[in-house]
Amino acid sequence: MEVTELISLITRSILGTIVLALVSIILGLFYKGVDRKIAAHMQARVGPPIRQPFRDVIKLFTKENIVPDDAIPWLFNLSPVIALSASIIMMLYLPVGDIKPMLSTEGDLILILYLLLIPSLCLVIGGFSSGSPFATVGAQREMVLMMSYEFPLAIAVISVVWRLREAGIDVPFSLSSIMENPIWNNVGILGIIGCIILLIALVIVTPGELSKVPFDAPEAETEIAGGLLVEYSGRNLALFYLADAVKTLAMATLIIAIFFPYNLSSLLSISGYPAYALDFLFYLFKLFLVILLSVTLIRVAVARLKIDQLVSTYWISVVLLSLIGLVLLMFDRLACLKGWY
Amino acid sequence: MLERIFTGSGFWNPLIWLIAFVVSILIVLILRSLGRPGFKREGDKTKPFLCGNIKDIETISPRSENLYWGFRESLKGYYKVMERFHSGDIRDYIFWFIFVIVLLFLMEVL
Amino acid sequence: MIQHLPALIIALPLLTAFLMPLIGRISPTFRKLFAFIMIFLVAIIGILLVHEVHSKGIILYTFGAPQPGETTPSSLKIPVRIIFEIDGLGAFMVIVSIILAFTAMFYALPYFKEERGLDRFYALLFLLLAGILGMELTGDMFNFFVFLEIASISASALIAFCIDRSETLEAGIKYLAISSIGALFFLLSVGLLYGEYDALNMAMLAKSISNTFIDKMALILILGALLMKAGIAPMHMWLPDAYAEASPPVTLCVIAATQASMYGLLRMIFTIFHPSIDIAFLPALIIALSLITIGIGATMTLIQNRLTRAIAFAGVAEMGYILLGVGTAMYAGIKGYGEVALEGAIFHVLNDAIDMGLLFLVAGSVYLATRELDMNNLGGLARRMRFTAITFLIALLASSGMPPMNGFASKLLIYESTYALNPILSIIAILASILMLAIFVRIFYSVFLGPELPNLRDARDPPVLMLIPMLILSILIIFLGIFPSYAIDKLVDPAVRSLIDAKGYVSAVIGGG
Numbered sequence: 001m002e003v004t005e006l007i008s009l010i011t012r013s014i015l016g017t018i019v020l021a022l023v024s025i026i027l028g029l030f031y032k033g034v035d036r037k038i039a040a041h042m043q044a045r046v047g048p049p050i051r052q053p054f055r056d057v058i059k060l061f062t063k064e065n066i067v068p069d070d071a072i073p074w075l076f077n078l079s080p081v082i083a084l085s086a087s088i089i090m091m092l093y094l095p096v097g098d099i100k101p102m103l104s105t106e107g108d109l110i111l112i113l114y115l116l117l118i119p120s121l122c123l124v125i126g127g128f129s130s131g132s133p134f135a136t137v138g139a140q141r142e143m144v145l146m147m148s149y150e151f152p153l154a155i156a157v158i159s160v161v162w163r164l165r166e167a168g169i170d171v172p173f174s175l176s177s178i179m180e181n182p183i184w185n186n187v188g189i190l191g192i193i194g195c196i197i198l199l200i201a202l203v204i205v206t207p208g209e210l211s212k213v214p215f216d217a218p219e220a221e222t223e224i225a226g227g228l229l230v231e232y233s234g235r236n237l238a239l240f241y242l243a244d245a246v247k248t249l250a251m252a253t254l255i256i257a258i259f260f261p262y263n264l265s266s267l268l269s270i271s272g273y274p275a276y277a278l279d280f281l282f283y284l285f286k287l288f289l290v291i292l293l294s295v296t297l298i299r300v301a302v303a304r305l306k307i308d309q310l311v312s313t314y315w316i317s318v319v320l321l322s323l324i325g326l327v328l329l330m331f332d333r334l335a336c337l338k339g340w341y
Numbered sequence: 342m343l344e345r346i347f348t349g350s351g352f353w354n355p356l357i358w359l360i361a362f363v364v365s366i367l368i369v370l371i372l373r374s375l376g377r378p379g380f381k382r383e384g385d386k387t388k389p390f391l392c393g394n395i396k397d398i399e400t401i402s403p404r405s406e407n408l409y410w411g412f413r414e415s416l417k418g419y420y421k422v423m424e425r426f427h428s429g430d431i432r433d434y435i436f437w438f439i440f441v442i443v444l445l446f447l448m449e450v451l
Numbered sequence: 452m453i454q455h456l457p458a459l460i461i462a463l464p465l466l467t468a469f470l471m472p473l474i475g476r477i478s479p480t481f482r483k484l485f486a487f488i489m490i491f492l493v494a495i496i497g498i499l500l501v502h503e504v505h506s507k508g509i510i511l512y513t514f515g516a517p518q519p520g521e522t523t524p525s526s527l528k529i530p531v532r533i534i535f536e537i538d539g540l541g542a543f544m545v546i547v548s549i550i551l552a553f554t555a556m557f558y559a560l561p562y563f564k565e566e567r568g569l570d571r572f573y574a575l576l577f578l579l580l581a582g583i584l585g586m587e588l589t590g591d592m593f594n595f596f597v598f599l600e601i602a603s604i605s606a607s608a609l610i611a612f613c614i615d616r617s618e619t620l621e622a623g624i625k626y627l628a629i630s631s632i633g634a635l636f637f638l639l640s641v642g643l644l645y646g647e648y649d650a651l652n653m654a655m656l657a658k659s660i661s662n663t664f665i666d667k668m669a670l671i672l673i674l675g676a677l678l679m680k681a682g683i684a685p686m687h688m689w690l691p692d693a694y695a696e697a698s699p700p701v702t703l704c705v706i707a708a709t710q711a712s713m714y715g716l717l718r719m720i721f722t723i724f725h726p727s728i729d730i731a732f733l734p735a736l737i738i739a740l741s742l743i744t745i746g747i748g749a750t751m752t753l754i755q756n757r758l759t760r761a762i763a764f765a766g767v768a769e770m771g772y773i774l775l776g777v778g779t780a781m782y783a784g785i786k787g788y789g790e791v792a793l794e795g796a797i798f799h800v801l802n803d804a805i806d807m808g809l810l811f812l813v814a815g816s817v818y819l820a821t822r823e824l825d826m827n828n829l830g831g832l833a834r835r836m837r838f839t840a841i842t843f844l845i846a847l848l849a850s851s852g853m854p855p856m857n858g859f860a861s862k863l864l865i866y867e868s869t870y871a872l873n874p875i876l877s878i879i880a881i882l883a884s885i886l887m888l889a890i891f892v893r894i895f896y897s898v899f900l901g902p903e904l905p906n907l908r909d910a911r912d913p914p915v916l917m918l919i920p921m922l923i924l925s926i927l928i929i930f931l932g933i934f935p936s937y938a939i940d941k942l943v944d945p946a947v948r949s950l951i952d953a954k955g956y957v958s959a960v961i962g963g964g
Contacts, residue, residue, distance in 0.1 A: 235376025248372030405897030
């Protein structure tokens with residue numbers, strides 16, 4: 001690798017991380033507030049103001065950071081730090097609006113899949129090292145949840161990438177290629193139905209990924225007294241809260257990057273800096289829609305599932321759904337090859 | 342040595358990822374230091390949150406065989422079949438070996 | 452001296468093995484010193500050999516010829532002597548075996564403080580090493596069988612070494628029975644080939660093999676035997692028994708033997724049989740078996756309660772990953788995504804060996820500190836055994852394939868090549884990866900986290916001499932994780948190229964293809 005490219009990459013990774021850390025924390029907390037406000041209105045109450053999560057975080061930072069006697073201190077304190085760091089790093093590899101990911105040539109979709117695991121893994125290890133039986137039960141439920149939703153998530157992502165490869169796209173795992181070649185442009189009618197099914201499967205995976213109702217058995221406040229976060233307080237809890245907010249942002253950006261990479265600026269033929277601003281606003285709007293559909297609506301509409309119902313929901317129902325989507329995509333490729341369109 | 346891996350369908354550059362991760366951890370640590378560091382040890386603050394009059398926490402902590410109950414419960418049928426296969430009897434092991442060789446043979450001949 | 456390196460690397464362990472009882476009579480300390488010096492020498496010879504292969508190409512060594520490089524001396528028309536033929540793949544496997552054996556020996560020296568019969572132990576360990584290295588270097592089919600037997604018999608005796616539990620003896624006998632039957636089927640196949648072509652040399656056979664019925668039978672028998680020795684389902688059941696009951700240093704060497712069987716598979720399929728024989732269903736069957744192996748390995752671990760048995764089932768799943776890459780390369784040919792798959796599989800051999808090795812060493816430290824391997828009776832060890840807990844965390848992340856450890860790099864290669872064949876393959880591989888993460892986190896909690904148990908209050912980190920091999924493996928994991936392209940360029944690429952170039956293998960011995 002040439003020196004100039006290396007230096008450009010290093011500056012991008014350092015400055016980009018700092019900028020994205022600020023942007024994603026602010027945006028993440030903002031959307032958390034929006035989510036709470038809309039959920040409140042759906043439940044016929046007024047709800048907290050949109051800047052409430054900011055106040056929550058500041059309040060948490062002023063509380064005491066209690067480390068229980070029975071906990072393993074170094075793991076207990078390290079887990080929130082790693083969780084938030086990994087969530088921030090994810091944004092470096094995801095496209096925002098029309099801008100390619102900051103480090104688009106250094107990491108691809110498989111890296112994103114694994115980085116999505118790290119915050120949940122840190123929650124699990126933090127819960128396990130809390131020294132409380134409630135935390136242990138919550139943490140192992142979170143791990144079971146991770147095992148369950150990974151199957152349909154992998155099916156959805158790999159099917160789309162495979163179909164892109166069969167359509168002749170180079171380097172299909174890289175997010176810049178996915179962004180430039182929307183899946184809807186490269187498939188026929190069967191493929192469109194398949195992609196819609198995969199999108200539905202991803203929308204069902206998202207609340208599981210973020211531990212929201214109906215898949216929040218790990219943090220069941222009413223059953224296990226707060227689950228894996230029961231012994232966390234003060235700045236550690238604030239970091240986990242922030243990690244959750246940024247992870248919501250990242251997951252929504254992933255869905256947008258794979259399924260809705262369209263931009264207004266190409267439609268209206270604007271270019272230059274106004275185009276960036278317009279695309280960013282459109283991206284914020286798309287984020288709003290995705291978070292509304294996958295987190296807020298589902299959260300308010302249904303009740304919590306039991307842990308073994310959760311496993312069978314994902315492993316049987318959602319997997320079947322995504323497999324149907326995959327099969328439709330395979331038929332679509334066959335149809336394209338035989339020239340039925 | 343500083344190259345990225347290019348697998349024909351994707352990339353991975355661990356060095357740049359590591360730099361970004363270290364920077365990210367530093368930012369988070371700076372953020373964390375804005376919070377309140379210690380706590381005053383008074384009362385039962387640092388005892389685990391339990392209900393009831395429990396003397397030994399070891400007796401009520403989940404053991405390793407209780408973990409992942411939900412997962413094992415949902416796949417109960419599969420596990421019953423699998424445990425029967427892993428019987429520990431060496432005659433079964435030899436059976437499976439001969440089975441695979443016969444399977445290969447039959448698939449070849451037919 | 453450089454010329455004779457291939458012979459030295461086999462002769463030195465054999466000599467050590469036979470001298471060990473004599474040296475042991477002098478004093479136990481002198482025996483340990485002797486063992487350590489010898490393994491160090493073997494490691495150096497191995498590194499020199501690999502360097503030779505990378506700079507000079509395929510190295511030949513004919514036993515008994517006036518000049519080691521001559522394959523047909525004294526006007527013989529065909530090579531009849533035992534010839535060692537070392538190419539990129541052989542060099543790679545030598546490195547894997549030496550890493551495992553060196554760490555195992557280093558760990559074993561302070562591990563067995565009070566046992567009796569240690570001179571037999573060290574002798575058998577060096578015999579096992581000689582067998583494994585012989586399997587990886589030889590260019591002669593019957594010689595491969597001989598070294599396979601040497602490795603199997605020494606390994607089964609080593610597995611049964613600690614006779615205070617009866618399960619250990621049972622595991623040793625099972626390993627012996629399984630290996631003998633597998634090796635006998637292999638011998639049958641070698642006999643078939645010899646009867647047909649009058650040649651035992653691998654290069655000669657590669658040149659002469661054609662698409663006849665007997666050759667296909669020979670391939671089937673060899674595949675069956677080697678797949679079983681490599682621990683592929685549904686013949687994998689000996690693997691958890693053997694790995695779980697053996698002492699950790701022995702398990703590392705048995706892992707090396709399993710990887711050597713996988714090497715044998717690669718050699719037989721790609722160099723000897725592949726260009727000529729055409730069995731259409733074979734790649735599909737191998738891919739199917741690998742998926743079953745991954746599935747069984749990843750799911751069966753969840754119900755194990757014994758520490759070493761849980762890690763062993765995870766090892767079964769890892770062998771499935773390697774076979775998945777091999778199967779994809781067989782199906783697609785070694786070009787395009789097939790080549791990437793083979794790269795991933797071979798790199799994963801190295802990564803899997805190091806990760807599993809570190810996991811078993813940690814299990815050994817836990818056993819040494821607490822004399823307990825049942826996870827229901829362990830807990831809370833991270834407070835007192837901090838170093839062990841951190842190394843287990845590193846091995847956990849590496850085995851599940853989390854960035855930036857080495858497991859991620861090789862699994863990335865496997866995912867991004869098998870998806871092109873069929874997306875289901877990649878999906879099952881990713882799913883198994885998350886199951887492995889769940890498994891190891893559960894083990895981590897049961898052993899290290901949780902409340903402190905009263906009967907384990909005097910558990911301590913193992914002595915420094917045992918921490919050093921764990922440190923070496925952890926540093927290797929992190930190094931290979933941060934600089935994977937270095938390892939791929941220097942080690943894996945020569946191996947893959949030597950498999951692509953099957954004709955080169957033949958022409959090195961016979962000259963002129």
